[in-house]
Amino acid sequence: QSALTQPASVSGSPGQSITISCTGTSSDVGTYNLVSWYQQHPGKAPKLMIYEGSKRPSGVSDRFSGSKSGSTASLTISGLQAEDEADYYCSSYAGSSTFVVFGGGTKLTVL
Amino acid sequence: QVQLQESGPGLVKPSQTLSLTCTVSGGSISSGSDYWSWIRQPAGKGLEWIGRIYTSGSTNYNPSLKSRVTISVDTSKNQFSLKLSSVTAADTAVYYCVRGSTSCDYWGQGTLVTVSS
Numbered sequence: 001q002s003a004l005t006q007p008a009s010v011s012g013s014p015g016q017s018i019t020i021s022c023t024g025t026s027s028d029v030g031t032y033n034l035v036s037w038y039q040q041h042p043g044k045a046p047k048l049m050i051y052e053g054s055k056r057p058s059g060v061s062d063r064f065s066g067s068k069s070g071s072t073a074s075l076t077i078s079g080l081q082a083e084d085e086a087d088y089y090c091s092s093y094a095g096s097s098t099f100v101v102f103g104g105g106t107k108l109t110v111l
Numbered sequence: 112q113v114q115l116q117e118s119g120p121g122l123v124k125p126s127q128t129l130s131l132t133c134t135v136s137g138g139s140i141s142s143g144s145d146y147w148s149w150i151r152q153p154a155g156k157g158l159e160w161i162g163r164i165y166t167s168g169s170t171n172y173n174p175s176l177k178s179r180v181t182i183s184v185d186t187s188k189n190q191f192s193l194k195l196s197s198v199t200a201a202d203t204a205v206y207y208c209v210r211g212s213t214s215c216d217y218w219g220q221g222t223l224v225t226v227s228s
Binding site for chain 1: 148157158159160163171172173174207211212213214215216218219220221
């Protein structure tokens, strides 16, 4: 069982927007603004899409955005494209005993 | 452009020690203020953070693996390494070396390690 809770799957049609939630606790997401989001295509290494909750690394499309409310972080993808179909994982810093925790992952299907 | 490459045996016997090395190119492992981590992923499952090492050599480990994990760095070779002792089938996974810990911006391609007799 993963420390952070994500929906197993979400889907959307091309051009639409979707949001993936990542629910933690006051020990991780709720306290630290150190949530990251990764995209993973089959057989590939994950790719960093969002860090520190809402920042985008250079080269990541501005269709990807991150936010947080309480102990739940969210990844929103706008203007869905076929290439966005992948697994998405959230992670968070969880203090100086546990350090880093991941969500179980969400499979995004573009219909 | 920083690149990371994992290397090591793809097959390890139960109860033995898994050993992997990550070679960093395109930048010095001891420059800046970076953490270097190991992350694993069993087939069809999610990501699990194993541990990290700072450029100074200080380490932090996942509490669930702490008793079996050692991460070390060899700055002269621009490498860092993972040792996981007393392995079982549950340790079968793709192992990734990465730059960072709370946000991992560079990843190796991953290497599959199977624990089997």
